[in-house]
Amino acid sequence: MASILNNAQNTNIHGGTFIINDKKGTAPSLDVLYKRVASNAILNAGGRADEVRCHPGTRKEVISRIEKWRDAPEGLTTSVFWLSGPFGAGKSAIVQTIAERCNEQGAPQANFFFFRTDISRNSVSPLVATLLHQVILLYPSVRETVATVLSANPLIFDCLLEEQLAQLIVVPLRAVQKSSASYRPLVLLIDGLDECDSDSKAGQQRILRAFDNVLVKQRHGVCLFRLLVASRVEPQISMSFKRLSTPFLPLYLNDDYSPETDIRLFITDEFKKVKSTHLLAYTLDETWPSVEDIDGIVEKSSGQFIYAATVMRFISNSSASPMLSLGKVQGVSESAGTSSPFSQLDAIYTYILSRADDQQALKDIFHAHSYSTNIKPQDPFIATHS
Known part of the structure; x- marks a missing residue:
């Protein structure tokens, strides 16, 4: 240990407190990074509540289009892909499937899944840190580069988003690209952009603007990364x-991509699982469910996977006979309340409708619709928002 009295002679010291700091230039720490990472936002990091990957055999055309964009030679594709669609169309499942297929196929990817009700991943602030953490895992050689940037500016995560991307994503990736003879652009996957800062919505615009500014600056150089964004189509995002x-490639999940065919396949396979794994499977005969039963669920899904998934989860997880559970689903009324198997789905749609800009117009539409259907004015959304 170093001493402040090295080579001292004829010295007498009585009392006093002496502190020796023997620090010899330790490597810059990445602690400032890890404090900002939102682990819940990373695929398979243990924080995501549900597995939402695509059911085997479904969404083949959509997945194929995204992978062709991902793998296209530089100059023959855009740097940005926008996957959009209504709530429940299966966007998150597609993004998760793409991420897993990237891992299986050796295509480098980093991801961030926004989620409105999870405070650790419903804002802009942890985005770059979370992506950067994954970049370091992919390319350990950039640790020192990143540590140097963080040491020089420990407050960089409070800087403008564009500055964070430039210093903490572009700089490390450029170092990797220069040291590699066969660099493959990193795929950045951002899911649920519409769930980021959903109250102010300013964060959604900041993210797209920042990525655009960074991509424009590297337009004439080597493509370091490609960006896939999945979201609902909302005015501020579309604008x-x-x-x-930066040119972008849009894909909207409409009827062109055969959602009903995929939903039917999903429902059929899920019923097969119920008939082989449910505790009361022995009570079911070979003719259950009927073609009409499956057709009914497909029709009510209206092209949205979330309805079919909710139905099948209810039937699979219920301790009651699957036949009784299916009967309850088929007979449920729109005003069934919290006892409904769709109570969680109702809550989500109620939230979406409550965010409409013109609430009066929305109420007028609901009241007009109630005269041509069996919906009662006492139903949850109409009653609480009239």
Whole structure:
């Protein structure tokens, strides 16, 4: 240990407190990074509540289009892909499937899944840190580069988003690209952009603007990363995409991508699981469920996987006979309340409707619709928002 009295002679010291700091230039710490990472936002990091990957055999055309974009030679594709669709169309399942297929196929990817009700991943602040953490795992050689940047500016995660991307994503990736003879662009997957800062919505626009500015600056150089964004089609997001200087490839999940065929396959396979694994499977005969039963669920799904998934989860997890559970699903009324197997789904749709800009117009539509259907004015959304 070093001493402040090295080579001292004829010295007498009585009392006093002496502190020796023997620090010899330790490597810059990445602690400032890890404090900002949102582990819940990372695929398979243990924080995501549900597995939402695509059911085997479904969404083949959509997945194929995304992977062709991912693998296209530089100059023959855009740097940005926008996957959009209504709530429940299966966007998150597609993004998760793409991420897992990237891992299986050796395509480098980093991901961030926004989620409205999880405070650790419903804002802009942890985005770059979380992506950077995954970049370091992919390319350990950039640790020192990143540590140097963080040491020089420990407050960089409070800087403008564009500055964070430039210093903490572009700089490390450029170092990797220069040291590699066969660099493959990193795929950044951002799911649920519409669930980021859903109250102010400003964060959604900031993210797209920041990525656009960074991509524009590297337009004439080597492509370091490609960006896939999945979201619902909301005015501020659509407008932000239209204002991008970077060309983007849009894909909207509509009927062109045969959702009913995929939903039917999913339902059929799930019923097979019920008939082989449910505790009361022995009470079911070979003719159950009927073609009409499956057709009914497909029709009520209206192209949205979330309805079919909710139905099948209810039937699979219920301790009651699957026949009785299916009967309850078929007979449920729109005003069934919290006892409904769709109570969680109802809550989500109620939230979505409550965010509409013109609430009066929305109420007028619901009241007009109630005269042509069996919906009662006492039903949850109409009653609470009239």
